[in-house]
């Protein structure tokens with residue numbers, strides 16, 4: 001399979017554009033620039049990639065029902081996430097090893113995100129250390145934490161993230177073991193250069209680096225070792241969302257890890273409404289709910305916001321932009337999504353991203 005997704009793209013015609021005009025235009029350009037094994041790793045979903053495809057299909061099944069004659073000429077996209085202002089509710093998802101896409105790795109992505117006026121979540125398995133990324137960053141950072149069997153490592157990472165100025169800890173909850181990325185396993189046994197995890201210190205052995213089977217007590221543990229807000233990533237069940245709130249999570253990312261963990265899990269946009277409702281009941285609206293998985297268009301962002309997400313995280317497209325144009329490519333990908341969101345809001349008669357009506361979204365034509 002040559003592409004991450006199989007949707008038809010315009011063929012033939014005499015017009016060739018130098019500049020990509022949508023996020024999806026970056027995908028084939030990125031593929032040309034990346035090592036085949038790195039590309040397979042980036043694209044891969046788990047096993048049959050049912051959930052990977054479903055993330056997109058579920059967005060495409062939803063319809064936006066516009067409101068008219070509302071005099072909206074310049075929608076306001078600005079919002080805050082856990083108190084941090086961002087220019088638009090489109091954030092950079094934590095992803096490992098950006099060095100596979102560009103030699104500057106997360107340093108370039110963090111600059112691109114900052115220049116786009118948004119925040120980036122830095123993965124535990126970043127190609128540049130958290131200190132290096134923080135030194136390059138021009139915008140706010142969160143730190144994504146994988147808790148391995150070595151709790152000492154987790155605590156050291158938390159301290160370093162705090163010292164590096166990260167504003168929240170994103171605890172990934174959906175990975176008690178790594179998903180089987182068969183698309184990658186078929187083409188390569190290992191990753192090409194650029195895949196070293198620079199923040200993992202040399203004090204830990206290979207066996208300490210297996211993921212831990214976490215429990216809710218570990219959320220309480222994380223809160224006890226840091227005063228940073230904790231965001232729980234990888235929640236799909238509304239009862240887990242309630243438990244997250246009860247254990248002190250300040251935010252929840254409704255996510256199936258971009259279809260890379262449990263194949264057969266629901267699309268995140270389908271899981272979102274029930275989680276939003278559960279969190280509203282459990283926290284009185286204090287905990288923020290975010291979504292990731294399959295966001296490729298401004299209209300996807302608008303659907304997620306209307307269904308109750310405060311912001312979305314974008315994964316693979318950021319790495320496509322990074323592979324194509326370094327920091328500038330990341331800025332452009334985020335800028336395209338932002339521009340499309342603004343356009344979609346104007347067409348839907350929506351003046352601001354706060355308090356969008358769920359009625360804006362329908363499951364079929366009215």
Ligand SMILES: Cc1cc2nc3c(=O)[nH]c(=O)nc-3n(C[C@H](O)[C@H](O)[C@H](O)COP(=O)(O)O)c2cc1C
Nearest residue numbers: 093094095096123172257258292293294314315316
């Ligand atoms: C190459 C790659 C690496 C990833 N690494 C991490 C990671 O280190 N930690 C994590 O919590 N999620 C990781 N994810 C999952 C993303 O945070 C996010 O959930 C997913 O990419 C969103 O879906 P999208 O790619 O369709 O936008 C990774 C995803 C990809 C594609």
Ligand SMILES: CC(C)CC(=O)C(=O)O
Nearest residue numbers: 096125175178179257260
């Ligand atoms: C397997 C991990 C080390 C990185 C990750 O979360 C991912 O590639 O999806």
